[in-house]
Amino acid sequence: MIGREYEIERLTASLKSNDPELIAVYGRRRVGKTYLIRYAYQKHIKFEVTGLYGGSKEKQLDIFFGELKKVSKKFMEEDQPSDWKEAFELLKNYITGLRGVGKKVIFIDEMPWLDTHKSDFRMYFGHFWNTFCEKRNDLVVVVCGSAASYMVQNVISNQGSLHARLTYKLQIKPFTLFETKAYLESKNIKWGYYHILHLYIAIGGVPHYLSKVQKGESVVQAIQRMCFDENGDLVNEFEEIFESLFTHSSSHIAIVRALGSLSKGVVRDELIKKSRQHGGGAFTRALDELTASGFVSKYSAFDKKTKKNLYRLSDEYSKFYLKYIEPNKNQGENFWKTLFKKKSYISWAGFNFETICLKHVLQIKKALKIEGIHSTNSSWSKEGAQVDLVIKRDDNWINLCEMKFYGSEYTIGKNELANLRNKVVQFKNDTGIGDAVVITMVTTFGVVQNTNFHEIVEDNFTMEILFERA
Known part of the structure; x- marks a missing residue:
C-alpha cells in the first residue's frame, strides 16, 4: 500500500474500539476507496456488498441476497427479500450467528447506487443501525460511495435516523506528488520530477489511472497510449465519470466544460454566464456537488467582506480531456509526441501547474519553514x-x-x-x-x-x- 497512512490508522483504530463504529468513506471514482478498505480490514470483513450502477430496486436486492448466500449456506433455501426491511432482517440473522471474538466488519460499497428511488433503503439502513448495530460492541459498519454529494447530504449530514450516528468520515483524495512518485517507483518506473509533473498535469494522482502506466515507457509514450491511441484506457473516461456520479449530470458537465475553457479562477457570477446556466438552486447544487467530489476547488478571497471566492477546475484529467483528448481523437500514434513540445501546451500546462501548487500548499509552507x-x-x-x-x-x-x-x-x-x-x-x-x-x-x-x-x-x-x- 502506497501512502494512505492516516486513513489506514483511522480505519484500523475502529478494530480496537469498545463501541460499535459507523464509518463513512467517500471520494471520486477510481481513487482507491474499495482497495483501501479491504486492505485495512482484510480478514475482519464478514459481509460485503457493492451497489449495482443503474440497477433497479429488485436488482440491488438480488445482489445483496447473492452476497448473503456466498457467506452463509443457510440462505440457499430462503426466498429473495422483496424489500430492504426483509433484506436487513436477513443480515441481522447472519450477524447474530457469527462466532468468535473481535470486531466484525460489514462493508457496504457504492451505497448511493443501492439507494434507488422510493426504495426506502436509507430508512431501513438507519433502522438496522439504530436497533441492532448500536446494541453490539463488536460491529464496524463501513459505508462507501463515489457520489460525494450523496454521502455528505444523506449520510454525513443526515438529519434523520442517522443524525449524529457517524463515528467519523474519511474523504479519500487522489495521490499527492509524493505518493505518485512512490507509486510509480513501486512499479520500477523511475522518472524525474519534471516527467512526473507532465503525467500529473494530464491525469492527476488517481491511482487507477496511474496503474495503467507501463514500465519502459517515457511519459510522452504513456500519455499517447492511454489518452490518444484508439483503444486508450482514458479516451472515453470523461463521460463515464459524471454519468456514474451524478443523477442529472448535464449541469455538472456544463460547469466543468466552462471552467475547463478558462485559464484562471473565476467568481460565481462569471461562471454562471460562461456555463450558460441559470443561477438558481440547480446551479448551486451542481457546483456544490462538484466541489464536494473534488472536481472543482473554491478558494476564499483575501478580503472576506467581498465574498469573491474563485472557482477553478481542479481535476487534472477533466482539464486535459477537454483541452486535448476530446478535440483530437483518432489523430494517430505520433500526435502527442509532436504536440507536447509546442509553446501552446507549455503555456496551458502553466495554469495547471498553479492548480497543482494550490493542492500542495502544505509542502510550500514546509519549504518556507512556517x-x-x-x-x-x-x-x-x-x-x-x-x-x-x-x-x-x-x-x-x-x-x-x-x-x-x-x-x-x-x-x-x-x-x-x-x-x-x-x-x-x-x-x-x-x-x-x-x-x-x-x-x-x-x-x-x-x-x-x-x-x-x-x-x-x-x-x-x-x-x-x-x-x-x-
Whole structure:
C-alpha cells in the first residue's frame, strides 16, 4: 500500500474500539476507496456488498441476497427479500450467528447506487443501525460511495435516523506528488520530477489511472497510449465519470466544460454566464456537488467582506480531456509526441501547474519553514492583477506566491519585474494591510538570479519541494 497512512490508522483504530463504529468513506471514482478498505480490514470483513450502477430496486436486492448466500449456506433455501426491511432482517440473522471474538466488519460499497428511488433503503439502513448495530460492541459498519454529494447530504449530514450516528468520515483524495512518485517507483518506473509533473498535469494522482502506466515507457509514450491511441484506457473516461456520479449530470458537465475553457479562477457570477446556466438552486447544487467530489476547488478571497471566492477546475484529467483528448481523437500514434513540445501546451500546462501548487500548499509552507506559525491561504484579484495563492502569516508576513511552469530556468525580465511590482503595490493599496508583503517564486527549474530577481524575489523554490511528504 502506497501512502494512505492516516486513513489506514483511522480505519484500523475502529478494530480496537469498545463501541460499535459507523464509518463513512467517500471520494471520486477510481481513487482507491474499495482497495483501501479491504486492505485495512482484510480478514475482519464478514459481509460485503457493492451497489449495482443503474440497477433497479429488485436488482440491488438480488445482489445483496447473492452476497448473503456466498457467506452463509443457510440462505440457499430462503426466498429473495422483496424489500430492504426483509433484506436487513436477513443480515441481522447472519450477524447474530457469527462466532468468535473481535470486531466484525460489514462493508457496504457504492451505497448511493443501492439507494434507488422510493426504495426506502436509507430508512431501513438507519433502522438496522439504530436497533441492532448500536446494541453490539463488536460491529464496524463501513459505508462507501463515489457520489460525494450523496454521502455528505444523506449520510454525513443526515438529519434523520442517522443524525449524529457517524463515528467519523474519511474523504479519500487522489495521490499527492509524493505518493505518485512512490507509486510509480513501486512499479520500477523511475522518472524525474519534471516527467512526473507532465503525467500529473494530464491525469492527476488517481491511482487507477496511474496503474495503467507501463514500465519502459517515457511519459510522452504513456500519455499517447492511454489518452490518444484508439483503444486508450482514458479516451472515453470523461463521460463515464459524471454519468456514474451524478443523477442529472448535464449541469455538472456544463460547469466543468466552462471552467475547463478558462485559464484562471473565476467568481460565481462569471461562471454562471460562461456555463450558460441559470443561477438558481440547480446551479448551486451542481457546483456544490462538484466541489464536494473534488472536481472543482473554491478558494476564499483575501478580503472576506467581498465574498469573491474563485472557482477553478481542479481535476487534472477533466482539464486535459477537454483541452486535448476530446478535440483530437483518432489523430494517430505520433500526435502527442509532436504536440507536447509546442509553446501552446507549455503555456496551458502553466495554469495547471498553479492548480497543482494550490493542492500542495502544505509542502510550500514546509519549504518556507512556517509549519509552526499559524497561517491562512486565500486568493486575491483586482483589475489587472491576480494572485492565486496568498499566504497570510501570524508573524505579520504575507507571501504572494508566483507559480511558473517552464522547461528551463524562468527569467524575470523588464516586463515581468514591472508586473510583480504592480501586484505588490496593488495588493497593499487594495487591502490596506500593514504586514510585510513579499514575492515567493515556485517554478519547475528555478529562477535566473539576475538583478531583477534580487530586487523583487524573497523566496525561490523549485518543483522538488512539491514532492515532499506533507
